[in-house]
Amino acid sequence: MTTSATLYKGEKQIFVKMVLDAWRTQNSRVDKFLAEVSDEQLAWPAVLGRNSGLYVIGHLTGITDGLLPILGWGERKYSEFEETFVKRPYDPEVKIATAAEVRKAWKRVNEIAEKKFSEVEPDEWFDRHTAVSAEDFAKEPHRNRLNVIVSRTNHQSYHLGQLLFLTKNRED
């Protein structure tokens, strides 16, 4: 039993690493983008007629800030980002946080999330998140915390595809 249990834990660790590696890769791509883009470029529309680059970064920040409450591991740090960048659609007439404020918040929410992620045991990732009921989770055990990261990583990739053309040295 011991060998099997160890292997079992080891396999979970591998899953967690696969998902968190993908998440970290996307985060580092956003970091690289932010290091290359000017505040002026961030004000340009990232998608024709919609969403400035700054709004998209604020949106990603608000989503990452919401990870810990969804996972049941903490509270939001910047609840105003949820209001401005998640609940409310982009409106060029509405004044939002400055580039400096959004850059700082992006960095901070990722530090907080990364600190928590590096602390938790693999088993904890396979428990249910707060947006799924115990009854539903019993029937659908794939709706676990790690699955939230799978989904959020794709969400980040999606928006990254819209952002990168704001800088001259874009990557594919």
Next chain:
Amino acid sequence: MTTSATLYKGEKQIFVKMVLDAWRTQNSRVDKFLAEVSDEQLAWPAVLGRNSGLYVIGHLTGITDGLLPILGWGERKYSEFEETFVKRPYDPEVKIATAAEVRKAWKRVNEIAEKKFSEVEPDEWFDRHTAVSAEDFAKEPHRNRLNVIVSRTNHQSYHLGQLLFLTKNRED
């Protein structure tokens, strides 16, 4: 041992489902995009000054067509797509496949991949893919077949973020 082994297999099944569900979600979003976009719209640049929508769909098709060889489960069906849409960067002067040809190939490569994915046992997903050596895999067991899908799903999300503004009824 039996219970533990079953649980162990069950956990793998859950993880496979998480990754394949994300993959299928992105595929169905591309399908939805293709159902809404006209061939004329597909000829527009998806990213300013770069990559028509048609090129991006051809690129995603070439990447998905390359999945089975990388996973060690089959051959490419459209090797010309690798030449045109993967190895060669977008060039507006170069004649590429028509929208009808690309749409058909996209559908076909996804059918072939989906058929294989639905047949294989969970354990097979955790073996190494053909681009990693046995020595490296022993040290880095997360470089398995399923991890290729995690990566490709994010790749698809990334390009989807560039495509959706070609249609009027875009989604976030």
